[in-house]
Amino acid sequence: MSAAPKPDDFFNTKQIRRLIALMEKHDLAEIDLKNADQRVRIKRGGEVVVAPTAQAARTAGPAPAAAAPPPADSKMVIITSPMVGTFYRASGPDSAAFIKVGDRIGPEKTVCIIEAMKVFNEIPAGVSGQVVAVLVENGHPVEFGQPLIKVDPEK
């Protein structure tokens, strides 16, 4: 039995589905795979910066106050909410905010707190770069996957 992949391996839906699942699992926006004379490129979700959808807009805070995104926006990374809860910029009402626009941050840096069921969860950045924008107002509710912080990874 031949161990080499069959010629149409890339393009069977089972394989594609698996790739998409992997992308979702690792939160990848785009993959580009080559194998001999075959190539598959999958882009997920389009533009990474997204104003909350119609459904989310009703529940999330005000839409991000942003000008039309410049082309460079596609290089931005968005830190999204891993849970449902209330977004806080600082550890207490009298404390300084964890981050502000212009700050350089590393992946371990706590960028905000999301309170869920009376538990205050510190959310790490998960990326390095410079904070470009904070997309949610302090004390506002956030849903799973909601964009929180915009970071420029190249700065």
Next chain:
Amino acid sequence: MFKRVLIANRGEIALRVIRACREMGIETVAIYSEADRDATYLQLADEAICVGPAKASESYLRIDRVISAAEIGNVQAIHPGYGFLSENSHFAEVCRSCDIGFIGPTPEAMAKVGDKNSARALAREAGVPCVPGSDGIIANETDAVRIARQIGFPVLLKATAGGGGKGMRVAADDQALAPAWQQASAEALAAFGNAGIYMERYIDRPRHVEVQVLGDTHGTMLHLWERDCSTQRRHQKLIEESPSPRLAPETRKAMCEAAVRLCKTAGYHSAGTVEFIVDQEGNFYFIEVNARIQVEHPVSEMVTGIDLVKAQIRVAAGEKLWIEQKDIVPRGHALECRINADPAPAGSSRSTPPVASGSGGIRMPRPATSSLPITTRS
């Protein structure tokens, strides 16, 4: 009455509950996974909150996220729908401790009727006939043989934590028993995480008839008569109808009264279904209780004229049931047909499922539309 309710479910039942709430002037908060982001029924809710990625275990089944959504959504109660967390007594418990109303039975009543084995004990206590069976989980193969001989072959092995026909095997004699027991245990463990098996006499060609019950927190327990669900495919219901086409009036009455008696004994309230099987001689035997509103509830609604979801909400808000048993007189005949999507056989061209629109006397639980893709949410 609640001002705002969160629906911890999706699809057809979410829409059903949203509609009931709207008609009652109650605001609604819907939750959704990323797979359901574009579902049209979400637009009917006052708010919609994303609770996770496509996988149900990471979204609809995440108690923490559902409760958080309830908190940021400012709701007074949660309707769990069916499936998902609807029969999860721990979830009902969490709701209670977070001071959020749970539109369903108490965690205690749910747990009592939820385990098929303990439900049988409850039935015996309430004087409700059960299929002759083991007095609990079968410990080992030796016990299995002994009990089977007591009950009388053929016997049916069933998973105590089971449902949907999984973890079930028939054994016609001693020889068939050991392999049947092993297979049933293995299947039960894989499907439900619980290998416990109990045993009953196998009833040949039974009719499957269930009773819709409805109770409040003021001591009233009613039944909305029966639904016959005998037409099944791979142990899954295909057609449900009311009244049952082959039930003598005395049997019908006795069965419904038995269902009410059982639920009263369990301290059960809200909507629920008590399942029976009826043998060829017309004897009925208790099988299990489904502590939730069911997919086929509209069948009972159509013959009785009672809105079960609104009743659930009213009862959960502490209201006394406004109907009396003598006033529940079924009229006409109602049928529900379940339309299933099977994977297309190899070589055939894919086609989207057919769509029919409801009209006069036909109720179409949506949201199956020709444009809604069938997503897999394993």
